[in-house]
Amino acid sequence: MINVEHLTKRYGDFTAVNDISFEINEGHVYGFLGPNGAGKSTTMNIMTGCLSATEGHVKIYGYDIFEEPKMAKKLIGYLPEHPPLYMNETPLEYLQFVGEAKGLRGAELKQQIDQVIQLTKIQNVKNRRISALSKGYKQRVGIAQALLGNPKVIILDEPTVGLDPIQIIEIRDLIRELGKTHTVIFSSHILSEVQAICDRILIISKGKLIAFDEPENLEKLLLAPSEIIITTDATAEEVRDILADISHIVDIIFEEKTSEYLKAHIKTDHDNIYDISRAVFSAFASKGKILLEMSLKKANLEDVFIELMESSDNDSTNNSADESRNDSFRDSASENFNNIESKENTTDINSTENDINSTYIDINSAEESEAAGK
């Protein structure tokens, strides 16, 4: 149980974390989501006692992190953004030091070290120097360190940044595994990752907590799917003609023609999108025109995310919330928000492609953040 109450951190005039309050319960995987510089790391650093807060309290199972740091820190295992490793040591020596510093001795220390080595799968490299390990292994040693002392809460700050796709999947599996026995809080700026592992999502933007809910509920926040994308060899006039009889179509937007085929986005306000797609299909069939491709654009977490970010922006500029639904506005926002690759989460036949896609996106953003780091 972690209680964060009115947490604020200011650096001079800059407010990194602005009055954040939330409560974390036992036995779930929590995801901190937000763009770079949103205040995720700062919040985590404060929660683990690495940084002081300007205002507010953090209580870990009732122990205040600032007033009773010893008791509170025993309940937390923390992996900072940059794994704090001593490069000249072997993982075994390193874990021995951390274990001793956490108050473990003798047989208990040995048994726990064996346990975390097994859990993080670093048996093969435990006697090599840490400086010679790959980034994925370094990250694992960092996680192993956090697991020592059997803490109730494990806090991981961007554990998958800079790893290759296979390592990312392995670390995610590990986090899922840990989630069964511990409360895990981890941060990420990659949406698909948070979506894949977390039971609860906290979205932070500009130092403010703008959403805290289960992924499914967050998706529900957005309206039902409302767009059908078709590819056809009919002309724009013909398409308008064919679709003229179907009710509940609000708008048809044609993409600029790049090939001989025409791509159109059909917007609707109908509740059941399949009714519309059925009508579209039969309309085309009855007019003898060919539909080459038809897909539905579903609302996904990304849209919720962008929308929430926008509405938090709008709050500060006093714009109306309705404006944020405006598509062109959303597009420009997603362009600005360059850490999240805008991906069309289409529900076509090959849904596996989505998984591959999301992995690619991870690589991209991992590379991006690495480049930014340099």
Next chain:
Amino acid sequence: MIAILKHELRTYFHSLTAYVFGAFLLAFVGIGAMLYNIQAAVSNFEFVLNFGSLIFVVIVPILTMRVIAEEKKQKTDQLLYSLPITTTQVVIGKYLALLTVYLIPLCIICLYPLIFSNFGDVYLLTAYGSILAFFIMGSALIAIGVFISSLTENQGFAAGIGIAVILLNYYSVSLSEYVSSTAYGAIIAMCLIIIVLGAVINHLTKNQKLAYGICIILIAGTMAAYFVDVTKFEGLLPNIMKKLSLFERFNVFVNGAFDLTSIVYYVTVIVFFLFLSVQSLEKRRYN
């Protein structure tokens, strides 16, 4: 604390640091012993230590430069903050490890007077008294080195500043003859020191009012003292420089007196700088 101590010791003995420190210290004291005790046939081992103390200028910064600076650079200080140990325990653990590294060559040096006593009369009491004082003085210098290392994340910078500070301390007695000994010079120097102190406080606490307040109060106090009794300020500056010198105090031991006030002074320096190191580490949490 024990965990930090063991960990630090392992680091020192895995790298060259401990060996370089020990080798330099033994070599320099060895040269001194050869010059004084063997070639010049003087039976006082304490003179050797007086000669050997110069090597501290080089080896103490080498030993202490990485102690905290490297943690900051490698970002391992984050680990220390998140572990269930206090910053004081971290600093004391590190300091004890440094003392252990320092004690090992010193144990070998302890054998020298015994060996020499086989070939003539050696004043063992002054010799061992001086070795003890030598140890405590070195400990004070190491405490200063730890503090300097805690100010930066650049090892080279820490070493450079460390050498400068210890060298200045070493020559402060010789330099004190050249500084103004008039009351007027003393008051100007005092004001300058107070202003520097204020700037340091301002830098550390980011609290301008506090810094200005302390400055104004201290300067007013000094001025008041100046007008009440001018004679007190005459020769004050050279005196302060002599009093602050760690090396000058060591000469008393070499001359055969076991000066408890100097021991107290050394211990005060150790506690003061370790306290500052803890504050410097804590400050990173509050920046």
